[in-house]
Amino acid sequence: MSILEGKNIEKSYKDRTFLKTSHHQVLKDIHLELEEGEILALVGESGSGKSTLANILGFLIDPDQGEIIYKGRSLKRPLDRQDRLDIQMVFQDPFMTLHPRKTVGQSLYEPLRLHKIVQEEDIKDYLAGLLNQCGLSLDHLDRYPRALSGGQLQRLNIVRALSLKPKILIADEIITALDTPIALEIIQLLKEIRDREKISILFISHDLASVRRIADRILVMKDGEILERGQTQEIFQAPKNAYTKKLLASIPRLS
Numbered sequence: 001m002s003i004l005e006g007k008n009i010e011k012s013y014k015d016r017t018f019l020k021t022s023h024h025q026v027l028k029d030i031h032l033e034l035e036e037g038e039i040l041a042l043v044g045e046s047g048s049g050k051s052t053l054a055n056i057l058g059f060l061i062d063p064d065q066g067e068i069i070y071k072g073r074s075l076k077r078p079l080d081r082q083d084r085l086d087i088q089m090v091f092q093d094p095f096m097t098l099h100p101r102k103t104v105g106q107s108l109y110e111p112l113r114l115h116k117i118v119q120e121e122d123i124k125d126y127l128a129g130l131l132n133q134c135g136l137s138l139d140h141l142d143r144y145p146r147a148l149s150g151g152q153l154q155r156l157n158i159v160r161a162l163s164l165k166p167k168i169l170i171a172d173e174i175i176t177a178l179d180t181p182i183a184l185e186i187i188q189l190l191k192e193i194r195d196r197e198k199i200s201i202l203f204i205s206h207d208l209a210s211v212r213r214i215a216d217r218i219l220v221m222k223d224g225e226i227l228e229r230g231q232t233q234e235i236f237q238a239p240k241n242a243y244t245k246k247l248l249a250s251i252p253r254l255s
């Protein structure tokens with residue numbers, strides 16, 4: 001059963017130059033379904049529209065047209081509190097969610113208090129459990145983001161998102177800035193989270209080798225369109241689209 005569905009999604013941006021303003025269509029009639037408990041990868045070269053689509057599905061920006069259906073309900077921004085919590089995003093840049101001048105603990109405690117996810121007296125234990133599951137400890141909470149490595153920051157971002165008990169995690173290029181061994185650890189962590197929490201994950205990456213390790217299904221995007229979709233094995237063993245074949249032929253980063 002699909003938990004999140006995008007129907008007929010279209011998006012254009014205005015390109016302004018000194019002389020004229022034109023429209024650049026970034027997403028063209030996108031249809032997709034994220035199944036309950038699956039890891040769905042969105043792949044394609046830079047500029048194909050992946051982040052725009054991710055931001056629309058994460059309700060950060062509005063599409064020009066189309067519908068997003070979450071658990072059978074068509075949703076529009078601004079979302080209700082619970083829907084907002086249910087769909088969490090993790091970004092390539094950890095500073096999108098971790099404030100550079102606050103300790104990591106402050107950034108993690110605030111939403112838990114605000115949304116009363118757990119009782120005040122239980123927050124520390126609750127976070128300790130999540131940190132432990134993500135290979136971190138309570139000590140990390142006293143530090144400022146600049147004192148942490150890229151891999152630690154991404155783990156903390158994942159902890160922050162998970163602490164809100166989401167049903168869907170949208171991970172936009174979260175391993176792009178990481179060295180290969182760390183990227184592999186993060187991929188492994190996401191798989192464990194999916195298996196344990198049964199949440200659905202939309203994994204956006206231009207790196208097919210990492211996608212092969214993590215995804216159940218793949219959508220291949222180019223120039224704002226989904227050119228091919230299928231089970232991961234199918235896509236890798238018998239790609240149908242010429243563009244997919246070209247992508248597969250490029251050097252896999254995590255091989």
Ligand SMILES: Nc1ncnc2c1ncn2[C@@H]1O[C@H](COP(=O)(O)OP(=O)(O)OP(=O)(O)O)[C@@H](O)[C@H]1O
Pocket residue numbers: 013014026044045046047048049050051052053206
């Ligand atoms: N806020 C914006 N205003 C104008 N154009 C934008 C905006 N955001 C994205 N674009 C343009 O939309 C197109 C798709 O960008 P998008 O970031 O969605 O692609 P992507 O596949 O995620 O690429 P990347 O992997 O490089 O982030 C690009 O041509 C980009 O320049």
